[in-house]
Amino acid sequence: MKLEDIVRYLAEYDGPEMNIMEVCGSHTAAISKNGIPDMLSEKLHLVSGPGCPVCVTPSSYVDRLIELSMKPDHCVVTFGDLLRVPGSVRSLSQAKGDGARVIMVYSPMDVLKLAEKEPQTTFVFAAVGFETTTPVYALLMQQLVEGDVRNVKLLTALKTMPEVIGHLCSAGAPVQGFLAPGHVSVITGAAVFRPVAERYGIPFGVAGFTGPEILMALYAIVRLRGRGEVKNLYPSVVTEEGNTEAKRLVERFFEPADAAWRGMGEVAGSGRILRQEYRAFDAGSSDLTEDRKINQACRCDQVLMGKKKPTDCPLFGKVCTPLTPQGACMVSTEGSCFTWLSSNRKRS
Incomplete structure (x- = not known):
C-alpha cells in the first residue's frame, strides 16, 4: 500500500475511537518530531506508556545511589540522563553539590578504566534500562568476572517490556493497540509480544523510527483492532526470535525478578537481577521499591500508565x-x- 493511501486512511478514519500506546521513548520523540498526531483522525489517539528507562526508575533507587555516592571511597558512575531524576528528596546532581562523588560516562565499559586507576575506590555503576541495554551490562559483567575486577559493583534497575505491558492490560489501561518498541524488539524478537496480544485481544505493531515506518505500523494496528496479533513492520532489523546470542549472555548473568516501576508499584517478573553466584557484584539492588514524590501534584504516574496526557x-x-x-x-x-x-x- 502506498504511503499516501496510509496517510489518507489514518486521517479519514471514522470507526470506534482508539488509544494506541507507544512504549518506547524514541517513538515518543519521533512521533512529535514528525507531527504525526496532527495527521490522524480525531478518533485516533496516541498515548505514551512506560517506555523511558529513567522515567520508570523508582525514587528509592535514586536515593540508594545518593547514599552510595556519599560513602567514603565510593563513586557512582552513570549516564547523564539519570543525574537529574528526582529521588524522594533530591537528585544525584543536587547531591554532587553536597560532596557526593558522581562521574558521568558514555559507556558502561568506561568504568573499567576508572577502576584500574583507583583500585582503592569502589565504583558503583547505575545499571538502568530495558532489554536493549541489559546485554551491555552482561558484557560488562563478563569483563569483571574474567578480569577478576573486585572494585566495581552494579546497582540494577533493569526491566522487561512484555510483563509491564501485560500489567497495564490487566489493570484496565484504556488502550486498544500497542506500538511495540523497535530497539527492544531487536533483542527480544517480535514473538515475545504474542502471548500478551493473544491473551488480551490487542494488536501490536513493531515499528521503526522514521515517520513512514511509524505510520505504517499505526495503519496495521488500526486495521487489526480487536485482534490479538503482532505485525512486524521493522523486518530489516527485527526477527521473530531476536538476538539469540545477546539473550544467552543475559541469561548467564541475570535472572527474572519482580521490579518496582515509578508510579505503578511492583510488577511481577518484570525485572532482571544478578544471579546468586554473581551477587558479590551487586551494590544492594534488592528491595528498592519505595517511590515517594517530591511534588505531590506531579502526574507522571498517570502519564506513564496512559491515563493522562502530559x-x-x-x-x-x-x-x-x-x-x-x-x-x-x-x-x-x-x-x-x-x-x-x-x-x-x-x-x-
Missing part, C-alpha cells in the same frame, strides 16, 4: 520544566513530558 498535569510547563523537573518524565529527552513540552505538542 498537558493534563497542573505542573506541566509551569513549575515543571526541563530545567526544574518535578517528575522523571520531564528529565530525559525520551520522557513524554519533556518531548511534549520541547515540541509544543498539543494533542494525543
Whole structure:
C-alpha cells in the first residue's frame, strides 16, 4: 500500500475511537518530531506508556545511589540522563553539590578504566534500562568476572517490556493497540509480544523510527483492532526470535525478578537481577521499591500508565520544566513530558 493511501486512511478514519500506546521513548520523540498526531483522525489517539528507562526508575533507587555516592571511597558512575531524576528528596546532581562523588560516562565499559586507576575506590555503576541495554551490562559483567575486577559493583534497575505491558492490560489501561518498541524488539524478537496480544485481544505493531515506518505500523494496528496479533513492520532489523546470542549472555548473568516501576508499584517478573553466584557484584539492588514524590501534584504516574496526557498535569510547563523537573518524565529527552513540552505538542 502506498504511503499516501496510509496517510489518507489514518486521517479519514471514522470507526470506534482508539488509544494506541507507544512504549518506547524514541517513538515518543519521533512521533512529535514528525507531527504525526496532527495527521490522524480525531478518533485516533496516541498515548505514551512506560517506555523511558529513567522515567520508570523508582525514587528509592535514586536515593540508594545518593547514599552510595556519599560513602567514603565510593563513586557512582552513570549516564547523564539519570543525574537529574528526582529521588524522594533530591537528585544525584543536587547531591554532587553536597560532596557526593558522581562521574558521568558514555559507556558502561568506561568504568573499567576508572577502576584500574583507583583500585582503592569502589565504583558503583547505575545499571538502568530495558532489554536493549541489559546485554551491555552482561558484557560488562563478563569483563569483571574474567578480569577478576573486585572494585566495581552494579546497582540494577533493569526491566522487561512484555510483563509491564501485560500489567497495564490487566489493570484496565484504556488502550486498544500497542506500538511495540523497535530497539527492544531487536533483542527480544517480535514473538515475545504474542502471548500478551493473544491473551488480551490487542494488536501490536513493531515499528521503526522514521515517520513512514511509524505510520505504517499505526495503519496495521488500526486495521487489526480487536485482534490479538503482532505485525512486524521493522523486518530489516527485527526477527521473530531476536538476538539469540545477546539473550544467552543475559541469561548467564541475570535472572527474572519482580521490579518496582515509578508510579505503578511492583510488577511481577518484570525485572532482571544478578544471579546468586554473581551477587558479590551487586551494590544492594534488592528491595528498592519505595517511590515517594517530591511534588505531590506531579502526574507522571498517570502519564506513564496512559491515563493522562502530559498537558493534563497542573505542573506541566509551569513549575515543571526541563530545567526544574518535578517528575522523571520531564528529565530525559525520551520522557513524554519533556518531548511534549520541547515540541509544543498539543494533542494525543
